[in-house]
Amino acid sequence: MVRLRRRTALGLLLGGAAASVLAPVDPVLGRPHDAPPARRQVPPARRQAPPVERENRAPGEPWWPPEGGRPADDRRRQIQGYASTTSVAPGGVIDFHVAVNPAGRFRVSVHRLGWYAGAGARTMLTSPELRGVPQPVPVADPVTGALDCRWPVSWRLPVPKGWASGLYQAVFTSASGWRSSTPFVVRDDRRAAALCVVLPVTTWQAYNQWPRDRRVGRSLYNGYRPDGRRDPALRARAVSFDRPYSGAGLPIHADRDEDAIRWLERNRYDVSYATSFDLHSGRLDPSRHRGLVFCGHDEYWSAEMRRAAEAGLAAGTSLAFLGANSVYWHVRVHPGGSGRPERVVECAKTPPDPGADEGWPTVTWRDLDRPEQALLGVQYNGIVLSPQPLVVRSADHWVWAGAGVADGDRIPGLVVGEADGLNAGVARPGQPGETTLSSSPYPAQQGGRRLQSSHVYETPRGAVVFATGTLGWTMALDRRGHRDPRIERATANVLDRIVGRSHTT
Template sequence: MYVSTTAPGFRASAYRIGWYGGAQARLVWRSGRVAGRHQHRPRLKSGTRTVQADWERTTAVPTGGWPEGAYLLRLDAESGHQRYVPMIVRSASASGKTLLVHAVATWQAYNRWGDYSLYEGKDGGYGSRSLAVSFDRPYDKNGAEKFMVYERAAVVLAERLGIPLAYTTGVDIHRAPSVLRGATTVVSLGHDEYWTPEQRRYVTRARDAGTNLVFLGANTCFRRVRLEPLETGSVRTVVCYKSDYKDDPYLVNHPTMPTNDFRSPPAAQPESSLTGVLYEGYPTDAPYVVHGTDHWIFAGTGVKRRDSFDHLVGVEYDRVMPQTPAPGPMEIVAHSPLVCKGRSSHSDSAYYTVPSGAGVFATGTMRWVEALMAGTRENGGNHGMDARTGAFVTRATENVLRAFAAGPAAKRMPPARDNVRSVYGHNGHTTEKTDR
């Protein structure tokens, strides 16, 4: 653990996230007092404007015997300040289990610690942004914002269900895809935007071997990134030039490996061929409108056709695009009218199956995981969603995870009924994501 603090000392505590009878976390370790030290300023690599904190190690955390899972380290300074460090104790295998995949590349892409992210530089401008970001720096804000907002509630729900679980990250699938072998389900959590082509290829291969897929957010698998190792061989850098991909010197010898959007040339590969839906816009705030009331995903929710749930669609959304590549049969189970930047469109929740028997469900909204907390004491930043919405999303998520945990969904559940043509009598139009 590498810590910089102006306090004379601090203590660290490690909590495993889970159900624990409603407590949602369990203390597994606590340090003694650690002397504080203010470490030197990070350096900025000029070529890619990469912030890197080359700090000296403060202390070691003994993780031997810790169960695999999602953890938060809490740092408590003697000055009263507090900070979190998210950490995944990854599983060696997910055979026979539901694999939760934490989106650490996306965490890092949005991380502005040191005044730079993949979105903006020190002056707040897109043109001065980082072209590559390093894991060798803390996370900004409370240290665990992306995990807390888009992932934690899904972990708690999955643990409460008692289904066999495994844990990993997108970076670790890129490094060691063997973890996918025999998994019943792969779950992409609420904001999982940045993928490597290798990660995408391995997850697609798992689907085609019978592993179900769940996409609990929106804007998933949108950015194509490259991971670069340090001299030690460990992967510590996420590269994404985006609209400036032609400036990447790596392209000189690898012309078909740009770090731009998956749907963009060269090597265009729209994310819909995996997720079934395509990212369209930001920002929006709209009701979620049920379309297929008799679908097994909604069993026990009591919903009727055209029932709606305020604010559940946002802040980014996906939809089915009839003219883009996508597997089939494809069934739209929610079709939600919205307005984004003055333009009318829809967000879609969709379910499809493939010949291996795997089922794939995409929610089409980034607020799905946040909605799991709606109406509870955790209801702090979930955009006005109420307890009714929380109950609906919770039950639907439980239905999906339980059904998928039993094996290839198409072999046990009613088949997907292709309704894209009846829902979309005309071709939709996509809009490109902007970085502002």
């Protein structure tokens, strides 16, 4: 485990200065007997811990899988729901739309995900008992295939002003014990943390096949044929947030973000949280933070998201991509059928693109002559057939400092899922000091063997851009059976450089 000093991004003093040994204090004068009044000693001020660090001092408890609960499924849809927004500030309001089949009583419990001494979450509150009824699966939009539920509001939550920024899960539990959930983020619009974790909700929704019933469910990847088989030709060209996540409501790939969240909070980084839509809309201003952290699989980016990230980088905000296949598809964002903003993600991927007259077509960023490698330094190059070791390169670089690695060392099982690599024929950032940190052969689903690479560079303004190039990186931070101290140290080296924090071995 990497052990880190508790120093803030602004370089403040370590929390808890050593106590001075003072002479006995006079009970009347309030000063040492032998000290003149003019030299009264004042103890140094203690550092105020950031909000998320204070939050983690509270006792926690695991939030999933629920003891005694049964996960809901998409065929019977015993209980499922969705939130009215992907993020909310303390003092704001979030609505939950819940369907219960058959009709009956249910409750909503809200949990914040974090470290909490290893518990992984804290239960924040539970709703009163509510009445739920079945709700229909909507007919898909005939042009885009989007499924827009428009269910009525079941419960409204005014978010307490004292809640810390974070990833939250609302868990819906029926009287008969069926459970499902939906995620949302509490932002911190008042205080600029050193790091802002940007959760990839556009990618979570792109993979959402709700309802996974072998009949009508659609994602940006597949639809269903009459025989119940998934077919990419029947995929949706737009997906709506006004629907549950499939099954028990756990977005595909979100566990990678959770691994990183636990590690960041365990190591007491000064963090806050936002979503892809916050970056898209301007609610998240990158210039307010030392760095933005994109933890997991962050594949779907709007033009507004990319412009904001690149503007922040030009102004000196660092970018850390802890996953792979980032900034791959260009998307458009639209209001939902109810008129609420940021409820539909559109990505046709191939012609025809019904909305192409509104701007760039929704194809890969490479097809728009804006390859992701120009920003990240590497780009997606394949699906990894089986877990492979990450092969260390440039072991003398500061990213690997203290990790105890040498060139050619193999860190087992780290190259998994999807991988990035260098493409010699594609534009690169063009910054001095660009460094390839790994060169890892892997068998690709697309055929043959390819090379995974992690990468880092720094801009003239001192910003760092780091890309791990694998979906296995965050697993090595805090997932049981996968943790690796070498990856923990390398990650700490990157983030400490971004926020200006020192650490001990």
